[in-house]
Amino acid sequence: MRGLTKLAPEREAALSGHYAAATGAARRRTLLGFAVVATLAILAGYAAEVRPLVLAENIGQFTAYIRQILPPVGLDHPVADLRAWYWGLPSWLALLGETLLMAYLGTLLGALAGFALSFVAAANLVRSRLLRILAKRFLEICRTVPEVVFALLFVIAFGLGPMVGVLAVAIHTTGALGKLFSEVVENIDMRPVEGLSASGASWVETVRFAVLPQVLSNFASYGLLRFEINVRGAAVLGFVGAGGIGQEFLAAIRNFYYADVGAILGLIILTVVCIDLATERVRHRLIGPEQAR
Amino acid sequence: MSGARSGALRATARADLARLRARYPEQFRADRAARARLIVGLGAVAGLAALACWRLDVSLPRILHGMGRLGTFAMLMLPPSPEGHLRIFLHALGETLGIAFLGTLTAAILAFPVAFLAARNVVPNPFARFAFRRGLDVLRSVDVLIWALIWINVVGLGPFAGLLAIACSDVGALGKLFSEAIETCDRRAGEGVVASGGSTLHRIRFGLIPGVLPVLASQVLYFFESNTRSATIIGIVGAGGIGQYLTELIRVLELKQVAFLVLMILVTVAAIDWVSTRLRRVIIGPAAR
Structure with a gap:
């Protein structure tokens, strides 16, 4: 010192x-x-x-597994190796596109439902305690029951296919976004609302002209964040038969096609990271860097 | 909200609309460019949605048909009852909670040192920071279920694989959140420590950690909550917990027991929510939200 x-x-x-x-x-x-x-x-x-001993004993298997799914790309002819590794690229890209569309449609439908319900669940806009509590409980149930459980039930009701995934994602998103949206609505500046109701606006008009302009950018930001989470979720919904890349991935894991596991996993990680970066940039533009978390 | 008097005001304003329009042209001017942008934006969103509907074979008749069957299932769910399996279900629930708790704890302990290495105000070297950040991103972008499938290969079927899966994917998420919390920490305390002769380690121990610890603890509590939810489903791939029973019972359409399990999950999550909200309030203090 x-x-x-x-x-x-x-x-x-x-x-x-x-x-x-x-x-x-x-x-x-x-x-x-x-x-x-x-x-x-x-x-x-x-x-x-x-069982830490089992873990210590078998940790070699973990590294071996990671090594096995890593690309078998050599330095001698990397392009040909890469091409051989990603032999199924066209069909995988189609499935990945399906997963992305599933996440998109699910997020959109869920966001619309959450949007409508959030105003009902907000304490500063709805006087009726009963209505508010009903809306809150409904959102809570949508949020707490995992989307995979919804997907399992829907697979029996609607049959296999990506539509099941869309509905499962949509319901879960309704719950998650509805809660976040209603918290945003509860934190707004109430003076425009008072001004509009004083000049005789109806409830819908108040929401449209006093509440919406204040909350829309935050809503969009939360929606984008949710989209990113849903892409990840939709990728695994295929595990229970809801279509998309997940189904193919599960088959590769179950059949020990190590190279395919690595290839598809790489594709999923790349997609998620890209969407992560893109949505982050848009969100920063929407709500300004100071507020963005 | 609107009384008779404000209704009258509105009627007067409506009747006088033409003169109001002439008097305040600025207020009534249509913003053409903004409107066009809005229409194009909404059109793109709707167009993509239509494409998705077409590609994914989503149609109203299919939904309605499925809804009918779902209604039948809903009737089959009532009344929820364990049908003699209460002990097994409670054991599975305990397993789920154990997975969530230890998974979160392990992830928090592992993420804590890594987060400091990924924070700008601790490691000024941008390359090292970038490497740690991207590493955390990769861990985070692999879903819990995929981690579970990988760990099942290593430690066999059972809750231990689930625990490791949750720990792995949360190291990424918590590491990112922790490092952001550390970066936004007030730097004056650390400067004070350095000014009075402390080393870098002193700065971190006495200038940074006391400031960020409450924030980190509250984030860990949040994750414990959300992990309780994830731990209910990792049983689907055979990694222990209540999900195993949930999957099997849905497959054989024992819907009364399914409903009971879902109720158990709802109650447990609500209880944990309540406890962790209390704890968070104690940790961050009543002043901060």
């Missing part, structure tokens, strides 16, 4: 005594917190059948 003055010993002892007294309570609380978390972790480890 750059020549700091040493304190006198008794002064130092007094100061560190004060410090210990000041931080003692906080430290005890931290320790207690740690103890609680550790106990819960042990209980959870028991429930989830954690």
Whole structure:
């Protein structure tokens, strides 16, 4: 340390005594917190059948698996290798397009439903407590039941195919976006609303001219964020028979076609990262860099 | 909202519309360019939706037909009952909670140091930061179910694979959120530590960590909540938890038990939601939301 003055010993002892007294309570609380978390972790480890020894023993298999799905592209003729690795590119791209459309349509339908319901669920716009609570509970159910469960049920009702995925994504999105939208609506500036209702506007007109201009950019930003999440979700909905790239991917994993697993996984990761970057850029433009999280 | 008086005001304004229009041309001017942009935008959205409907074979008759069958299923779901499997279901629920808790905890512990390495105000080297960031992105963009399939190959079927899957995909997500929280942290505390002679490690330990820890803890709680939801479905690929039963029972159309399981999930998630909201309020303090 750059020549700091040493304190006198008794002064130092007094100061560190004060410090210990000041931080003692906080430290005890931290320790207690740690103890609680550790106990819960042990209980959870028991429930989830954690076997670290098995993991340590088989971790080689994990690295071997990763190595196996990594591209078999050599330096001698990389282009030909790449072409051989992505032998199914046209059909995979078609399936990936299907997944993207599934995510798009699901997000759009869900956003429309969430949009309509968010105004009903907002405490500052709807006086009726009953109506508000009904809307909130409905959104909660849509949000909590995982989309895969909806997809499993819909597959039986509607038959196999991407439509199932669209509906499952749409319902889940309704719940998730409805909640976020209604929170945005609850945080608006109420003065335009008061102004419009004072000059005799109906409820719909108030929403259109006083609420909508304030919330639309935030809504669009949340919608884009949800689209990105839904692309990821739609990719795995194929696991339960809802079409898209997921079905092909599951088949490759189950049949141990390692090169195909790697190729499709690479395609999915690339798509998700691209959409991630694109939506982030649009979102920043929509709500300004300071507000964007 | 609109009383008789405001109704009268409105009628007067309506009757006087032509003169109002002449007096305030600025207010009534149509913004042609903005309107054209809006129409083109909406047209593109609708066009893409139509394309999606056509490609994915989504049609109203199909939806209506399916709705009818769904209605029948809904009737079959009532009343929800475990039909003697309550013990098994509760055990599976415990497994699910265990997966979610330990998965989140593992992810948080792993993401904590990595997040500092991916934060601009800790690692000024842009290349190292970029590498860590993209690494986290890759972890994050692989879905939990895919991770579960990979880990099943390593540790076999069962909840342990699910736990590892959740941990892997959350390291990516939490690492990103943590590093953003660290970057937005108030830098004055760290500058103070450095000015009084602290090293970089001192700056991180006493200048950064106390500031970001509450934020990180509240994010971890959020993830625990959302992981409880994901942990209910990873059983679909055989990675333990309640999802295993959910899939099987849906396949054999034991819908009363399915409804019971869904209710169990709803209640559990609501309970965790409640607890974690309380905890978050304690952690961040009542001032911040």
